[in-house]
Amino acid sequence: MEQRLSFITLGVKDLQAMKEFYVDKFGWKTHHDENGIVFFKLNGFILSLFPVEELAEDATVSADGQGFKGFTLAICLNSEKEVDDLFSDLGSKGVKVVKAPHKVFWGGYSGYVADLEDNLWEIAWNPFLELSPEGNVLK
């Protein structure tokens, strides 16, 4: 199995509100927005929003679930200042700051925000991660 991924799909309760969150707060552009599913094209793959009941049904599992979803998403920026600036920007737009950024034990600088349905986004500066000009992880 090739070591890559094509989609991350978030099962959502309110598709329209979640789409608006990613468009209005994160400033992202949709790649596809019809037939009850929304795609955002990220670096080499799609972040998809799809109603949680339909996602569970597609996978033939129960949609019942509560509490911590057991995963986080992260974007790494190029400096502590970029992290601070993004937190300021998102905070001013009313995005829920779960953990304000601060220096962390592994040598980086990181905090967390949540989208409208408690999917957690870490926003970090990681001095050990080499990024391409397009923001892909090189090593």
Add this chain to the structure above:
Amino acid sequence: MEQRLSFITLGVKDLQAMKEFYVDKFGWKTHHDENGIVFFKLNGFILSLFPVEELAEDATVSADGQGFKGFTLAICLNSEKEVDDLFSDLGSKGVKVVKAPHKVFWGGYSGYVADLEDNLWEIAWNPFLELSPEGNVLK
């Protein structure tokens, strides 16, 4: 906020077993494996395995959670045959097949497997998705 992602972190109960699953069953190579965290470098970002209690603590949220995690991961291949072949391969290695592949309403061909802790991976052929030679989503 740039429209990209650097990490997906899966909160795991058994780090060693989950690492072995991705190495032995998916055939992936680790990128980093020390200090209680495991990285796999995918296409432009890292899939990370980290103990779920530590992940929740890092995000300052409760680690309590049960049932459907509300997300799926997917890899798109180049044909129905590639999907069938990968299901055969994974099935022969004892990977849990959640949904055997079949034609789906949106025009593709798809099924699901689960890792040891019920993270769902869809394996699909999507005739509408254009992939680069490296497997990045082009459009």
